[in-house]
Amino acid sequence: MGALRIPSTAGGEKAKNLVESVDTEAACALLASGQYGYIDVRMWEDFDAGHVAGARNVPYYLSVAPRGRPERNPHFVEQVAALHAKGDRLLVGCRQGVRSSLAAADLVHAGFKNVKNLQGGYLSLLKSANPQPTAYSQ
Numbered sequence: 180m181g182a183l184r185i186p187s188t189a190g191g192e193k194a195k196n197l198v199e200s201v202d203t204e205a206a207c208a209l210l211a212s213g214q215y216g217y218i219d220v221r222m223w224e225d226f227d228a229g230h231v232a233g234a235r236n237v238p239y240y241l242s243v244a245p246r247g248r249p250e251r252n253p254h255f256v257e258q259v260a261a262l263h264a265k266g267d268r269l270l271v272g273c274r275q276g277v278r279s280s281l282a283a284a285d286l287v288h289a290g291f292k293n294v295k296n297l298q299g300g301y302l303s304l305l306k307s308a309n310p311q312p313t314a315y316s317q
Contacts, residue, residue, distance in 0.1 A: 200298040203307040239282040272297035
């Protein structure tokens with residue numbers, strides 16, 4: 180498990196918040212416990228193609244151009260806050276774990292207290308469920 184360090188300022192002093200990244204085995208245990216909600220930060224069409232049971236979809240990006248910068252969802256934190264309290268336990272995932280680490284950091288910075296990132300994303304869950312996964316198209 181790893182951690183992403185996010186610098187923030189509070190009262191003029193720098194503070195460090197940690198976003199813990201959990202592997203597939205730990206993520207499955209957290210979800211099976213029923214104590215964690217799963218936030219899938221992929222775009223709607225990717226979510227609709229397949230997702231974790233019980234997941235809530237709140238896209239971190241609104242669009243991704245092949246050679247351009249992704250358009251970030253300016254209401255991401257507010258949309259998550261409409262679904263979950265800041266004290267809720269959340270597991271954040273995307274396709275491969277990069278976007279979700281950014282999204283988890285934004286949530287921690289906004290005051291969410293119990294946020295973990297799914298290392299390897301949804302693809303890692305597919306691989307762990309089936310050692311010979313079928314092709315995943317996005």
